[in-house]
Amino acid sequence: MKRLRTLYTYMLAIVCMMVFTLAPSVQAAAKLEDGTYTINYVIKKADKDSVSMANDYFEKPAKLFVKNGEMKVHVQMNHSAWITEFKGPVGGGFADSKVVSEDKKADKRTVEFNVKDLSQPTPAQIHVTVTSVNYDHDYTIRFAFDEKSAKPVAGTKAVAGEGTKQPSAKAATTTGESKTPVENPETGDSTNVIVFSVLFVSSLIFLISSQKFRRTNKS
Structure with a gap:
């Protein structure tokens, strides 16, 4: 016994x-309720967990919009003139993201793109052009969102960009940090x-x- x-x-x-x-x-796999949140993030390199140089050119936190299980984020650039293109993940590739707002005098621009899983880095593509130093390159970067930092915003609507259509997917071609598009592995209720x-x-x-x-x- x-x-x-x-x-x-x-x-x-x-x-x-x-x-x-x-x-x-x-x-970590728990889903957020419908609503608007602020959420912190760090921009990482395409193929490494180290922080990308692009991290300094984006304001924190981002705005996160959740509705019916779908998520969108708004991120703001603080060197808009340098980042001439921003493409978010669409389908199996990347496409130009919707510009939510732009202030050329302040050199700021806010874009919107979809996020499938906050627990996994979301890839994006940027084209950086700095004419004063003859710099012209494409980069694949990854947005690593901090789920625990998500805080609800009072008095705001649940979804951004309602009534707008998502751009069609485009084949991704990158140079610089990565020439191969970074896949965004999906996780969930499994x-x-x-x-x-x-x-x-x-x-x-x-x-x-x-x-x-x-x-x-x-x-």
Whole structure:
């Protein structure tokens, strides 16, 4: 009987460890309610987790709009004249993002693009032109949003750009930080399935081990 209790305790500990390990992933996959939020972000390089030089040219936080599971963000550039093109992810490629507002005197411009998953970096493409130093390059960058920083904005509508059509997808061609478009892997409710699968397998192992233990004691 003492050995059986020890086995029970051991299996329970394994199950608890698995649950606590996967719990943060389940929480991260939780969807925000419909509404408008502010959210912090960092711009990373296309193929590395290090911060891109472009990070300094975008204002924080961004505005996040959520409606019926769809998400859009507004990001503002503080060197609009240098960033001559901004393309957000559309379909399997990139397309020119909608300009929400522009202040040429302040050299600022706000664009809108879709985000599929806040837990994964969202790729975008920019074209940077600085005529004074003869600089002209294309870059693929990634917006890494901080889900925990999302704060609701009172008195604002849930969705931006209602009644507007999304631009058609264009083939991506990049140079500079990356020549290959960065895919945006999708995650979602599958995390819950993984958790329940682990619990089911653990329970099954527990039952089998218990039966083998009882048979051994009987013999």
